[in-house]
Amino acid sequence: GQQVMQIPQYQHVQEGEDFTTYCNSSTTLSNIQWYKQRPGGHPVFLIQLVKSGEVKKQKRLTFQFGEAKKNSSLHITATQTTDVGTYFCAGTPGYSTLTFGKGTMLLVSP
Amino acid sequence: EPEVTQTPSHQVTQMGQEVILRCVPISNHLYFYWYRQILGQKVEFLVSFYNNEISEKSEIFDDQFSVERPDGSNFTLKIRSTKLEDSAMYFCASSPRGRPPMNTEAFFGQGTRLTVV
Numbered sequence: 001g002q003q004v005m006q007i008p009q010y011q012h013v014q015e016g017e018d019f020t021t022y023c024n025s026s027t028t029l030s031n032i033q034w035y036k037q038r039p040g041g042h043p044v045f046l047i048q049l050v051k052s053g054e055v056k057k058q059k060r061l062t063f064q065f066g067e068a069k070k071n072s073s074l075h076i077t078a079t080q081t082t083d084v085g086t087y088f089c090a091g092t093p094g095y096s097t098l099t100f101g102k103g104t105m106l107l108v109s110p
Numbered sequence: 111e112p113e114v115t116q117t118p119s120h121q122v123t124q125m126g127q128e129v130i131l132r133c134v135p136i137s138n139h140l141y142f143y144w145y146r147q148i149l150g151q152k153v154e155f156l157v158s159f160y161n162n163e164i165s166e167k168s169e170i171f172d173d174q175f176s177v178e179r180p181d182g183s184n185f186t187l188k189i190r191s192t193k194l195e196d197s198a199m200y201f202c203a204s205s206p207r208g209r210p211p212m213n214t215e216a217f218f219g220q221g222t223r224l225t226v227v
Contacts, residue, residue, distance in 0.1 A: 033215060042201055043153060045215035088153060090216075097143070097166045098216060102152040 004029075004091045006101030014109050019076040021104035023089035030092040032065055032072045037103070038085045046074075079108045112136045114219035116202050122225045123192050131187045131222045133202030142185045143203040143216060144177065146170070153201065159185065192226045199223050 005024045013019055023032065031050045035043035047056055049065035049072060056063045062075045072089055086103040093099060115134045123129050135142050144156040157167040157177055164177065174190045185204075189196055200223075203216040 037153075042218040042221050043216075044218070048215060090153075097155055097158050099155060100145075100153040 004089060004093075004099045004101040006089055006104055008104055009102060010105045010107075012107040012109065013079050015081060016078050019079050019083070019106055021074050021087050021089075021106075023072040023074075023091070023101050025070045025091050025093060027093040028069050029072075030069075032069075032092075033090045033098065034063060034072075034074055035088045035090060035100075036085050037088065041085075043088060043100075076106075079106070081108050081110055084108050112217075114202055114204055114217050116200075116219035116222050118222060119220065120223045120225070122227060125194055125226055126191050129189050129192055129224065131189075131200050131202075131224070133185045133187070133219055134183050135185055135202065135204030136217055137183070139204035139206050139217070141165075141205045141207065142179070143205075144187045145201045145203060145218075146198040147201065147221075148198045156187070156200075189224075192224075194226050197224055197226045 003026060007022050011019060031048055033048045034046040036046055037043045047063050049063055052069050053067045054065040060077045064073045074087055076083055084107060086105045088103040089101045090098045114136055117132045121129055142159040145153050146156055147153045155168050157171045158165045159177055162179060176188045178186050199221045201221045202219045205214050205216045207214050
């Protein structure tokens with residue numbers, strides 16, 4: 001079936017280091033969304049990308065959507081302990097519903 | 111700020127019993143969803159609901175599952191005969207629009223942790 005794959009599954013960084021998570025789809029995505037889930041919490045929407053090659057920034061977070069609309073990345077510059085959580089990408093392959101990747105769990109040590 | 115509310119927050123049930131998980135989506139939203147998350151795993155789509163009918167469902171959403179919108183506010187997920195492997199966190203979500211290219215963010219509830227013993 002249609003899948004959205006996300007790597008790495010887990011990353012542990014020191015505070016101040018950068019972090020990147022990657023999302024790939026086997027099919028072209030209509031759009032891609034990114035969510036953050038804090039430990040014990042629920043997914044919270046961060047951003048949506050729609051256009052091929054789109055780049056959006058939210059403070060230290062940079063989101064990219066690939067030219068072919070099959071991949072995306074989230075980059076965090078100078079991580080802080082408040083960035084801890086699991087980051088999910090969620091894509092819409094074709095006209096189907098939102099499909100989540102497995103998520104990347106980020107742990108930040110002070 | 112409007113939010114999706116889910117009840118109960120935790121439900122423990124015996125294998126084979128029926129459970130109903132309840133959700134109140136955000137009032138002006140049109141699309142409603144159920145997702146589940148087994149501990150430590152990804153968020154899995156179960157079903158989407160629009161205009162009082164199921165618009166899409168996954169392979170997980172078999173005959174033991176059903177959804178209803180019994181009145182103008184509640185959206186329920188019923189599991190007819192629970193199995194041990196149904197133990198998971200169940201998230202309800204709603205969005206103002208749901209179908210590409212117009213779909214927008216999904217607002218998630220806090221979830222119901224279902225434990226089947």
